[in-house]
Amino acid sequence: xxxxxxxKIFDPTEHNLADGYSIFAKSPxxxxxxxxxxxxxxxxxxxxxxKYLSCPHYADFDKNLCHLRGLSSSPAISLGGLGHFDxxxxxxxxxxxxxDRILAFTTGWSRRISVSIEMGIGFAESFDxxxxxxxxxxxxPIMPPTVKxxxxxxxxxxxxxxxxxHMWYIFGDKWLxxxxxxxxxxxxxxxxxxxxxxxxxERDGHYIIEPKSQNECQALPTVFSxxxxxxxxxxxxxxxxxxxxxxxxxxxxYAYSHDGLRWIRDDxxxxxxxxxxxxxSDMACYPHVFECxxxxxxxxxxxxxxxxxxxxxxLLDL
Amino acid sequence: MIWEKHGVIFDPATISxxxxxxxxxxxxxxxxxxxxxxRVYFCCRPLPDARxxxxxxxxxxxxxxxxxxxxxxxxxxxILPLGALGTFDEFGTYPVSFARDGNDIxxxxxxxxxxxxxxxxxxxxxxRSTDGGVTFEKLGPGPVLSHSPNEPFxxxxxxxxxxxxxxILAYTAGRKWFYDEKGVPEIIxxxxxxxxxxxxxxxxxxxxxxxxRIGEDEAQACPDILFAxxxxxxxxxxxxxxxxxxxxxxxxxxxxxxxxxLVNWKRDDAQVELDVTPGSWDAEMIAYPNVLxxxxxxxxxxxxxxxxxxxxxLAELRGGLPL
Numbered sequence: 299x300x301x302x303x304x305x306k307i308f309d310p311t312e313h314n315l316a317d318g319y320s321i322f323a324k325s326p327x328x329x330x331x332x333x334x335x336x337x338x339x340x341x342x343x344x345x346x347x348x349k350y351l352s353c354p355h356y357a358d359f360d361k362n363l364c365h366l367r368g369l370s371s372s373p374a375i376s377l378g379g380l381g382h383f384d385x386x387x388x389x390x391x392x393x394x395x396x397x398d399r400i401l402a403f404t405t406g407w408s409r410r411i412s413v414s415i416e417m418g419i420g421f422a423e424s425f426d427x428x429x430x431x432x433x434x435x436x437x438x439p440i441m442p443p444t445v446k447x448x449x450x451x452x453x454x455x456x457x458x459x460x461x462x463x464h465m466w467y468i469f470g471d472k473w474l475x476x477x478x479x480x481x482x483x484x485x486x487x488x489x490x491x492x493x494x495x496x497x498x499x500e501r502d503g504h505y506i507i508e509p510k511s512q513n514e515c516q517a518l519p520t521v522f523s524x525x526x527x528x529x530x531x532x533x534x535x536x537x538x539x540x541x542x543x544x545x546x547x548x549x550x551x552y553a554y555s556h557d558g559l560r561w562i563r564d565d566x567x568x569x570x571x572x573x574x575x576x577x578x579s580d581m582a583c584y585p586h587v588f589e590c591x592x593x594x595x596x597x598x599x600x601x602x603x604x605x606x607x608x609x610x611x612x613l614l615d616l
Numbered sequence: 617m618i619w620e621k622h623g624v625i626f627d628p629a630t631i632s633x634x635x636x637x638x639x640x641x642x643x644x645x646x647x648x649x650x651x652x653x654x655r656v657y658f659c660c661r662p663l664p665d666a667r668x669x670x671x672x673x674x675x676x677x678x679x680x681x682x683x684x685x686x687x688x689x690x691x692x693x694x695i696l697p698l699g700a701l702g703t704f705d706e707f708g709t710y711p712v713s714f715a716r717d718g719n720d721i722x723x724x725x726x727x728x729x730x731x732x733x734x735x736x737x738x739x740x741x742x743x744r745s746t747d748g749g750v751t752f753e754k755l756g757p758g759p760v761l762s763h764s765p766n767e768p769f770x771x772x773x774x775x776x777x778x779x780x781x782x783x784i785l786a787y788t789a790g791r792k793w794f795y796d797e798k799g800v801p802e803i804i805x806x807x808x809x810x811x812x813x814x815x816x817x818x819x820x821x822x823x824x825x826x827x828x829r830i831g832e833d834e835a836q837a838c839p840d841i842l843f844a845x846x847x848x849x850x851x852x853x854x855x856x857x858x859x860x861x862x863x864x865x866x867x868x869x870x871x872x873x874x875x876x877x878l879v880n881w882k883r884d885d886a887q888v889e890l891d892v893t894p895g896s897w898d899a900e901m902i903a904y905p906n907v908l909x910x911x912x913x914x915x916x917x918x919x920x921x922x923x924x925x926x927x928x929x930l931a932e933l934r935g936g937l938p939l
Contacts, residue, residue, distance in 0.1 A: 380801060381734040381769045381793035409732035413702040416729070416737075421765065438768025445742065445816070448703045448758030471757065473702035482701055497765070503756075 299529075299552070299569030301596060301611040306577045307363055309607035310341055315355055316372045319343045324352070324604035325390030325518060326597035328588040329400065329428055334367055335359045335590060336428055337597065338374060339608060340389040352387035352407065353377060356428075361590055363610050375404065375422055375431040383408050383418040383439045390518065390584065393428065394456050400424040401496060402431045403465070405452035406439060413473050413482050417452040418442045421497060434497070441491070446503025447471070450486045453518050455586075456496070463493040464558065466519035466530065469503075474513060476538040483537055487516045488530075490559065507553055508563045513537035516551065521558075522587045522594060525616045528555040531568065531596065533583040548583035550598065570596065570611055577601060578609060587613075617872070617938065619890035619916060619931040622685055624897045626677045627927025628660055637662045637673050637694060643924030644711030644773075644838070644904040645917035648721060648749055653678040653688055654910065655749055656917055657695070658928055659710035671698060672708035672728065676749070684915065684930055696725065696743055696752050704729055704739045704759045711838070711904065713774045714749065715783075721749040722815055724785060726772040727759060734793050734801045738772040739763065740785075742816055761785065761810060761818050769793070770803055773837040773904075776815065779848075783812040784878060786825070786839035786850070796858050804857050807836045809878070825850075826873050826883045833857030836871075838904045841878070844937045848875045851888070851905045851916065864892055867901035868923065870916075874938065887938060890916070890931055897926040909937075 310323040319341035329336045336358050342350040354374040358367040375391065378384035384406025392403045404420040418439035422431035434440070441451050450470035457464045468486040475482050487509065491501035507516055507530075519532040530553045536546035552568035553561040572582050578600030586597045594613035600606070628638045642658040649655075657676045664670050674696055678689030696712070699705035705727025712725040723743045728736050739759035743752035763769055770790030777784045788805040796802050807825040810818040828834040839852040850873045856866035872888045873881040892899050898920030906917045914933035920926045 378768075379793070380795075381731070381737070381790065381803070383763060383768065385733055408737075410702070411730035411732060412706055416702075418763070433765075435765030436768050438763045438765045440765060442762035442764070443704060443739065443758040444762070445756035445758045445760050448756070470702075472700070475701075 299567055299616060300614040301570040302614050303570070303573065304363060304610040304612060306600065306607050306609040307359070308337070308339070308357055308366065311606060313369060315341050316370055317343075317353070319353055319355060319373070322352070322603070322605050323607045324599055325584040325586070326599070326608040327390060327392055327586045328590070328595070328597060329393045329395060330361075330588065330590050333361070335361055335363065337608075338391055338393055339604075340391065349409070350387070351377060352389040354388055354391040354404075363595065370429065372430065374429070375402065375433070378406060378408075378437055382406070382437055383416070383442070384420055384437075386415070388420075390453060391431075392454050392456055394458065396458055400428045401456075403454035403456050405454065414484070415450075417450045419451055419454045419467060440497050441467070441499055441501075443469075444501065444503065447489070447501065449473070450484055452486070455518070455520050457521060461494075463496045463499075464521075465491045465493070465499065466521055467491065468517055468519075474537050485513065485515055485537055487514075488519045488532055506559075506561055507532065507551070510534070510563075510565075511536070515540075517548075518584045518586075520585050520587045522589065524594065528558045529553075529587075530555070530561060531585040531587055533585060535583075544580040547581040548603075550582045550585055572600075577606065617887050617889060618934045619888070620934055621893065621898075622930040622932060624920065624927045624929040625679065625685060625917070626656070626658065626687065627897075629927075631690075638675055639663050641672075641922075641924050642677075642927045643672070643919055645919065645928040646711070646713050646775075646906050647908050647917060648714050648716065649681070649908065649910060650678075650748075651681075653681050654684060654908075655679075656928070657712055657714060658924070659712065669730070670708070672710035673698075674709050674712040674725065681911070691750070693751070695745070695750065696723070696754070699727060700757060703727070703757050704737075704762070705741055706730075707736070709741075711773055713776045715776045715778060717744075717778075717815070719746070721745040721752075722776065723752050724760075724774040724776040724815075726774065734803070736770075738770045740771055740774050740787065755816065760816050761787075764820060764822075766822055767808060767820070770805060772805070773839070775838070775840050777841055779843060779878065783815045784841065785810045785812065785818060786841055788837045788839070794857075802858060804833055804835050805837060807839045807852060809839075821879065826852075826871075826881050829871070829883065829885060830854070830856060835860075837868075840905055840907050842907055842909065842937075844909065845939050848878055849907075849937050850875070850881065851907050853903050853905060855901075864900045868903040870902050870905050870918070897921055898929060
């Protein structure tokens with residue numbers, strides 16, 4: 299793969315986002331319209347107890363991703379009510395155009411006591427062309443933990459092919475501690491599920507991407523098909539000390555597959571890495587690949603998990 | 617149905633040399649009948665931690681089959697361990713329901729995790745005993761029935777039964793959390809059902825089993841179903857949404873519904889003549905019923921004051937179940 303970096307294309311600190319969400323633009327994910335590209339991203343705001351809420355917004359761009367056309371006037375979806383799985387955040391949100399429908403697969407966050415958070419995957423649909431999304435049913439998750447996937451189910455990326463919904467997502471099978479006096483650290487890796495209706499999913503509790511180290515965490519899979527192969531980008535990091543230590547923070551990983559089920563990891567072929575001295579010098583994370591007018595683009599976050607926005611790259615050749 | 621009370625049967629606090637994990641409470645009794653005794657599982661607690669938080673373990677007491685007021689055995693260890701860090705059952709296994717499956721006994725149990733904005737969340741786990749119900753092994757680290765679009769949180773109070781070759785799980789699911797006048801979160805939950813071929817993969821009915829009788833903030837729990845006289849009988853408990861902890865008139869009572877098909881239920885609480893006894897161990901509430909037919913009689917185990925804080929007791933039905 300060879301990618302041409304287009305640089306950072308959106309910085310949330312240069313704009314007034316809706317509803318007091320003032321920082322971060324994490325996990326950019328695209329929905330292509332006839333004349334523009336809508337990029338959903340998750341912004342954060344601080345709450346009374348010093349913790350953050352995360353919620354999807356969007357920015358509309360010209361189709362070359364160079365010119366920003368406008369911003370959402372409200373969050374694209376509301377957070378869940380008291381006790382709901384998405385009470386304390388929705389991050390990320392994967393949007394899927396399916397005929398004349400626009401569906402969303404959300405990752406809801408709720409805070410815990412012994413560990414920091416729990417996550418689950420929710421389902422929503424837009425009835426106003428992708429501006430706002432309504433949650434399905436009473437707003438509970440479509441993918442909570444299961445007997446083999448006990449925690450941190452999230453980061454859904456969904457495609458619809460061959461009359462089947464395919465989902466790549468993550469779950470955690472343990473919480474880790476670097477040492478007894480430190481807070482537990484979350485752990486997750488990439489898995490696969492499929493569904494006939496987008497609501498009821500078959501999954502088997504197996505991780506599908508070979509890790510490079512024992513406690514490697516993997517997140518945000520994104521899949522596209524070109525040149526007779528399926529390609530997956532994702533991000534990976536060390537389980538510990540990944541927030542401040544450049545050597546342990548997120549990088550982009552890559553895998554390919556002939557059948558969409560068995561994946562061969564080949565990070566060396568990713569064709570994109572951090573750039574010294576740039577906005578993505580220390581970290582590259584939350585990738586999202588989409589096709590627009592025959593070209594493939596990669597959206598991703600750079601340093602500090604997208605605190606200062608997201609950037610893009612254009613696929614030059616395979 | 618007139619129920620005659622036999623009084624409190626078991627309260628851990630009456631045992632001087634009890635283990636620390638069984639310091640108090642005997643909540644949510646559920647029975648399994650053996651040749652010579654009836655094993656009644658209950659959920660108990662050690663003393664609370666420094667933050668006044670409890671955990672809950674499941675144990676059992678064996679009662680003489682010929683005289684259910686006579687204790688003939690007591691669990692030496694919890695039947696299930698608590699879950700690992702961050703898992704759904706890290707802080708409690710309560711309530712726990714049991715059914716025989718060939719030579720084994722299976723359990724469906726509520727696993728408790730602690731949350732920041734509300735005190736807890738609950739999903740249902742699965743475990744199996746191959747030693748006659750003394751110890752159980754969990755199927756895995758996660759739940760078999762967790763939350764769903766229309767059951768967004770707190771899936772608990774399970775009752776596992778097998779009817780016509782199908783596993784039937786009646787349970788309760790959270791409808792809403794809301795704040796009381798002091799800003800403390802309280803929860804409303806409604807009776808729900810799921811069916812399964814293997815007890816592990818469940819298909820939800822996705823509807824409330826019974827209508828509310830005391831308003832939409834009625835909380836319903838513990839739907840215990842048995843089949844007799846060619847129909848299904850369900851005993852459950854219900855309470856008001858607020859002011860139910862200290863006000864006996866608003867606390868748990870036992871309700872009743874009947875059905876021919878397990879799906880459509882006719883609620884008729886007036887059938888149950890069983891109320892609190894002022895001044896007694898069950899002066900506040902009749903909670904978490906378990907009904908069984910045994911040797912030609914029909915019994916109900918239930919929790920009293922503090923939802924089992926004063927132990928569980930026994931009532932006996934005069935005559936049989938309704939035709």
